[in-house]
Amino acid sequence: MAAEFSSIESVLDDKQAGKLVHIRGWVHRKRDQKELIFLVIRDSTDLIQAVIKKDSKAWKDAEKITIESSCELSGKIKKEERAPTGYELQVDDLKIIGLAERFPITKDLSEEFLRDVRHLWLRSRKLTQVLRVRSEVFRAIHDFYHKEGFTEYQSPIFTTQACEGGSTLFEVKGFDRKVYLSQSWQLHAEAGIFALEKIYTVAPMFRAEKSRTTRHLAEAWLAESEAAWLDFDGLLKQEEELIIYVVQHVLKTCKKEFKELSRDTKDLESLKAPFARLKYADALKKLGKKWGYDLTDKDERELVAQLGKPIFLTHFPRDMKAFYMKPDPKEPKTVLGADLLAPGIGEISGGSERIVDEKELQKSLKIFKLKEEDYGWYMDLRKFGSVPHSGMGLGIERLVMWLTGMPHIMDVVSFPRTLYRLSP
Numbered sequence: 217m218a219a220e221f222s223s224i225e226s227v228l229d230d231k232q233a234g235k236l237v238h239i240r241g242w243v244h245r246k247r248d249q250k251e252l253i254f255l256v257i258r259d260s261t262d263l264i265q266a267v268i269k270k271d272s273k274a275w276k277d278a279e280k281i282t283i284e285s286s287c288e289l290s291g292k293i294k295k296e297e298r299a300p301t302g303y304e305l306q307v308d309d310l311k312i313i314g315l316a317e318r319f320p321i322t323k324d325l326s327e328e329f330l331r332d333v334r335h336l337w338l339r340s341r342k343l344t345q346v347l348r349v350r351s352e353v354f355r356a357i358h359d360f361y362h363k364e365g366f367t368e369y370q371s372p373i374f375t376t377q378a379c380e381g382g383s384t385l386f387e388v389k390g391f392d393r394k395v396y397l398s399q400s401w402q403l404h405a406e407a408g409i410f411a412l413e414k415i416y417t418v419a420p421m422f423r424a425e426k427s428r429t430t431r432h433l434a435e436a437w438l439a440e441s442e443a444a445w446l447d448f449d450g451l452l453k454q455e456e457e458l459i460i461y462v463v464q465h466v467l468k469t470c471k472k473e474f475k476e477l478s479r480d481t482k483d484l485e486s487l488k489a490p491f492a493r494l495k496y497a498d499a500l501k502k503l504g505k506k507w508g509y510d511l512t513d514k515d516e517r518e519l520v521a522q523l524g525k526p527i528f529l530t531h532f533p534r535d536m537k538a539f540y541m542k543p544d545p546k547e548p549k550t551v552l553g554a555d556l557l558a559p560g561i562g563e564i565s566g567g568s569e570r571i572v573d574e575k576e577l578q579k580s581l582k583i584f585k586l587k588e589e590d591y592g593w594y595m596d597l598r599k600f601g602s603v604p605h606s607g608m609g610l611g612i613e614r615l616v617m618w619l620t621g622m623p624h625i626m627d628v629v630s631f632p633r634t635l636y637r638l639s640p
């Protein structure tokens with residue numbers, strides 16, 4: 217068989233009609249008739265129907281071939297309206313590369329079973345499309361920050377400080393003191409801005425989330441940024457620009473994927489800055505709740521549905537957020553922090569202006585019952601030329617959920633990790 221293989225996507229073209237092509241891939245579907253065998257072949261790019269006639273030399277292998285077997289095929293391309301992707305390969309030659317055993321995934325299986333066979337379910341059309349959108353999201357995030365003059369910077373994964381609340385820390389064995397997996401790059405990123413000014417990362421984070429929700433994993437990816445000389449308003453603007461840049465990028469590069477996922481992208485096409493801005497106190501009024509109430513996922517989604525666009529929820533009570541968030545000088549019991557709420561998901565990012573002043577940071581550590589000696593080097597950052605600065609963390613899985621319309625966070629990663637699922 218010829219060595220020059222075409223991708224399936226490239227042969228689904230009027231210009232290819234009548235031409236002899238060579239493709240390779242896996243058997244997605246098989247249907248036998250008396251005189252004909254229909255195979256649907258998939259590769260990473262698309263699907264094509266292949267038809268084998270009884271009098272062809274490929275017939276014997278076509279009879280033998282099973283779902284998910286890998287194979288090489290040669291034949292002529294024909295336009296065929298009734299075929300799933302509009303073209304058909306009229307097979308002359310079929311070579312089985314890896315004959316598959318009976319594939320365990322059939323129709324109507326439980327989500328739980330599909331997660332048990334995730335290593336095989338990865339081949340599903342749905343996951344293939346989602347993972348491609350995910351890849352374009354990563355690409356767009358890197359492009360955006362490079363375009364904006366940010367330097368990519370890495371924080372350590374082993375840490376001794378809790379950044380986002382101690383109850384979800386993963387402790388690591390093997391050191392002579394307590395060490396945890398990183399939940400955010402932030403504290404070490406703040407050290408980096410004094411050299412590099414504008415920095416970002418795309419990195420995994422680890423949280424021992426005990427509740428089962430549709431938007432929490434134990435291992436997830438964050439896009440995080442930190443910038444010197446940036447105030448709260450500047451941060452929100454930058455976040456808007458990032459989100460719109462990513463949305464425009466996937467609209468351009470993932471048309472086919474969205475179509476196959478039946479994702480109607482009208483809402484993404486009409487997305488514009490500025491997003492809505494809503495203070496926590498005003499959100500409480502809309503929800504009929506009292507000061508101190510902790511919004512649920514459902515509340516967040518309801519607010520977004522009410523306003524009909526993404527919302528920056530700002531000015532949370534100080535004690536509901538992290539110690540490093542700067543109180544708003546105009547409303548000091550609230551902080552200059554914002555969660556970005558997206559349609560159908562709720563929170564997808566959290567960011568804030570940081571406390572710059574050493575005394576104010578000491579006061580904050582006290583309020584949060586944290587020991588100053590545990591934050592020695594972090595305090596130093598306020599002693600040597602401190603500057604106003606702000607940063608944020610965007611949950612990539614949650615962003616991909618929104619873009620692809622997937623209802624569960626487990627649908628947007630290759631191998632989801634939670635407290636209850638660590639394999640395959």
Ligand code: ATP
Nearest residue numbers: 380423425432433436563564565566609610611614
């Ligand atoms: P939530 O209230 O939903 O638990 P959070 O307030 O703990 O979120 P942050 O600590 O602000 O979230 O983290 C920044 C971003 O990281 C969040 O906006 C979210 O997109 C993402 N994120 C947080 N926890 C998880 C998780 N367990 N799995 C996936 N993404 C997460």
Ligand code: MG
Nearest residue numbers: 384423425432
């Ligand atoms: Mg959380």
